[in-house]
Amino acid sequence: MLHSLSSPRACASISRRLGASIAAIALLTVASPVAAQPARASVSRATNGFSAERLARVDRFLQQYVDSNRIGGAVALVIRDGQVAYGKSVGWIDREARRPMTTDAIFRIASQSKAITSTAVLMLVEEGKIALSDPVSRFIPAYAHTTVASRADSGRTVAPARRPITIQDLLTHTAGISYGGERWVADQYAAKGLGPAAGNGWYTADKTEPVCMTMERLASLPFVAQPGESFVYGYNTDILGCVVERASRIALDEFIRTRITGPLGMTDTYFFLPPAKASRLVTLYMNDSAGRSIRAPEGSRGQGHYVEGPRRSFSGGAGIVSTARDYARFLQMILNRGEIDGVRILSPRSVDLMTSNQIPTIYSQNGRGFGLGFETVERVGGNGYYSVGSFGWGGAYGSTYMVDPVERMIVLFMINQMPNRTDVASKFPTLVYQALSDVAPRAGWSARAPAR
Helix, strand or coil: CEEECCCHHHHHHHHHHHCHHHHHHHHHHCCCCCCCCCHHHHHCCCCCCECHHHHHHHHHHHHHHHHCCCCCEEEEEEEECCEEEEEEEEEEEECCCCEECCCCCEEECHHHHHHHHHHHHHHHHHCCCCCCCCEHHHCCHHHHCCEEECCCCCCCCEEECCCCCEHHHHHCCCCCCCCCCCCCCHHHHHHCCCECCCCCECCCCCCCCCHHHHHHHHCCCCECCCCCCCCCCCCHHHHHHHHHHHHHCCCHHHHHHHHHHHHHCCCCCECCCCHHHHHHECCCEEECCCCCEEECCCCCCCCCCCCCCCCCCCCCCCCCEECHHHHHHHHHHHHCCCEECCEECCCHHHHHHHCCCCCCCCCCCCCEEECCCCEEECCCCCCCCCCCCCEEEECCCCCEEEEECCCCEEEEEEECECCCCCCHHHHHHHHHHHCECCCCCCCCCCCCCCCC
């Protein structure tokens, strides 16, 4: 059940059509479990500075989670120097229907949507249509006078915000806006169809109203911290999605399609799937109390409304579905500081801002930071094996990604399991790095061991 993302014949064909620089990434769209070679065959072809013998450990590691019924299925992808260094599908798209996982499977990526929407915002900043210091109320007047509920007295005291919320506050999640699940505000959010009433808080795919209408209603609710004082994860990027619509004067899905995913060749990335591609949407699984993966229920806390839904609410913070190939393409553009194959989406300086810690005294004292859309690694060991300067995030359905500029590498693990009580996603990067033998020299270390 573990399938390789490479095949010599397919690779040669794509190389001729697209060029060697992107052949390995494009190859992900044509692999299939029927034509794929066994995992052992792919190991002997390992390149890009990885040990073939050690990469075989990754195969065994992933297969164990399927065989022990801890996960339903996943796609794992590692890109180094623009080429596939490791790429496999494992398990099932739909276990009950006995449909194997494929490398072009489509996943709910939840908060991985945030990086794409943040990119849209920075594009409009570069055009002078938005400034990072702009108050959000310039685009959504309802945010001119926001309030904050006090945790100290269970939300009974509600005070005005001490200053306006800015675009940069939303990008860094320092606006004080949560998903409304805190006990001292949850009832108020639920009464307006947000927080606990919206699936798991962040879910809006079943809403029949446009996202701007939902975000205007959100402004009438008390937030949980003062602007600029703490990192609070919540509806920030959904508000930014509305800002993109107001600043560009087009719907968020159209902006992302015409300005980002279309130019990048991300042909399987949507808010809502076309019916013809519905069969490629991965079944959502969940872990029961014993850790076994079982099929998740229908509805907003389960399979969702990404195929048959109202198709009205474009959630910039959590609403996109995509493939490993497509998302790797987006990340390669970021790793290249805004450009790929002659298509420039962002300037290098904008990418530097996105991937640099903007809130060092607020986010964490444990070796991590947060930029304008990405978590960053600030010291060796700040996030496992990743190099200083790496950046990434993940999604509520279990998917994770990191970009390591030092090693010129993208590590992407796609899974749809919620809740996911396994450690497969957190261990996968370690298995990747243990197989990397050609590593960049560490600053201050000699390339040759001292004589003894």
